[in-house]
Amino acid sequence: MAAGGAEHEARRILEIAEGFMKSQVLFTGLKLGIFDLLDASADPMTAVSISEGIGADTDATKRLLDACTGLGFLRKLNADNETEDGKYQLTEASRMFLTTSSPTNLADWVGHLANLYGSPWADLPMAIREGPAFSTHRGLERGKTFKDIYSTTKGFMGAMEGLPTVFGAKTASAFNLTEFQNICDIGGCTGPLAYHLAAAYPKASISVFDLPEVVKVAVARGPDDEQGQRVSFLPGDFFHDPLPPADLYVVCRILHDWTEDKVLTILTKIHDSLPPGGGLLVVEHMLGDDKTGPEVAHKYDLLMMLCTGGRQRSGREFQRLLSSVGFQEVTIRRTTYPFGHVLARKQRV
Numbered sequence: 001m002a003a004g005g006a007e008h009e010a011r012r013i014l015e016i017a018e019g020f021m022k023s024q025v026l027f028t029g030l031k032l033g034i035f036d037l038l039d040a041s042a043d044p045m046t047a048v049s050i051s052e053g054i055g056a057d058t059d060a061t062k063r064l065l066d067a068c069t070g071l072g073f074l075r076k077l078n079a080d081n082e083t084e085d086g087k088y089q090l091t092e093a094s095r096m097f098l099t100t101s102s103p104t105n106l107a108d109w110v111g112h113l114a115n116l117y118g119s120p121w122a123d124l125p126m127a128i129r130e131g132p133a134f135s136t137h138r139g140l141e142r143g144k145t146f147k148d149i150y151s152t153t154k155g156f157m158g159a160m161e162g163l164p165t166v167f168g169a170k171t172a173s174a175f176n177l178t179e180f181q182n183i184c185d186i187g188g189c190t191g192p193l194a195y196h197l198a199a200a201y202p203k204a205s206i207s208v209f210d211l212p213e214v215v216k217v218a219v220a221r222g223p224d225d226e227q228g229q230r231v232s233f234l235p236g237d238f239f240h241d242p243l244p245p246a247d248l249y250v251v252c253r254i255l256h257d258w259t260e261d262k263v264l265t266i267l268t269k270i271h272d273s274l275p276p277g278g279g280l281l282v283v284e285h286m287l288g289d290d291k292t293g294p295e296v297a298h299k300y301d302l303l304m305m306l307c308t309g310g311r312q313r314s315g316r317e318f319q320r321l322l323s324s325v326g327f328q329e330v331t332i333r334r335t336t337y338p339f340g341h342v343l344a345r346k347q348r349v
């Protein structure tokens, strides 16, 4: 290997190894409430006033703020002035994505990832050694994913909303779905993707089907605008209850929670519930067929191994699963960060 190439590779390896330090800077900024504090302030703030605001040591806070600035989460004014303290303010992106008052907040999702950082991520070597036994080891009951890992707290629901809120418009336009009149988002949580579908398809009727405890929260916090009012929330369990009638079902980040037998149960139920020619849109962090990427799908594949006993799948695997329960015309759109999309149809008459 040429000297420059070797140095580049060494640096690439070290940057990956040190990546957790960057994550911790972000997690700590969020956990200590720095982004929300700056969001609430009319003016840029000094390290002294920020440290007072979050009840922390001033010098340590200053070093964290500078690290946040270096990573592009904050902007520092007067950075070169030796006589006056620098002042910190949010960047436009941080205000948009890292503050909990923003409608496009990813803060709850990042906070959720922060909670996974110790356990279960630290248990990855054990999970690899044990395989499926790891889920039992962690006390996860097979088929009880919701009970084991979900919660209806504001933070958890907010975390689930993050990615579909920010990227849902891409999902709504991944295929032209105008022919479908009745779209049901199965396991659609509090409806962030459904609101994008309502905006993109003004003539369609849009529903979300989720567990009763989730629907209760969704109805309480749903937006009051025109899009919000077009989405109805229907309670039920996709393993035990009939699905609401629809000519297009959507499953976004549902199949990755489950092992193949459960996935086949869900897909069969959807297929049986569709009219001839009806569609199914699968939205997942989809792996390439050779499984060498994309990186986002590998990360969530391992996360599913750790948290649910499920997995991310490739387009070819979706093709096989969908065909095996009778779907036809399977069209795959590979991952454009963060999701890939598959549209399949029940046989037309």
Ligand SMILES: C[S@@+](CC[C@H](N)C(=O)[O-])C[C@H]1O[C@@H](n2cnc3c(N)ncnc32)[C@H](O)[C@@H]1O
Pocket: 146, 150, 160, 161, 164, 186, 187, 188, 189, 190, 209, 210, 211, 214, 236, 237, 238, 239, 251, 252, 253, 254, 257
């Ligand atoms: C990973 S979240 C995905 C939420 C949403 N589709 C998204 O992509 O943000 C899984 C969703 O499935 C719902 N869910 C889990 N088990 C369910 C069941 N048996 N019946 C109906 N919904 C269920 C959960 O409440 C949760 O909203």
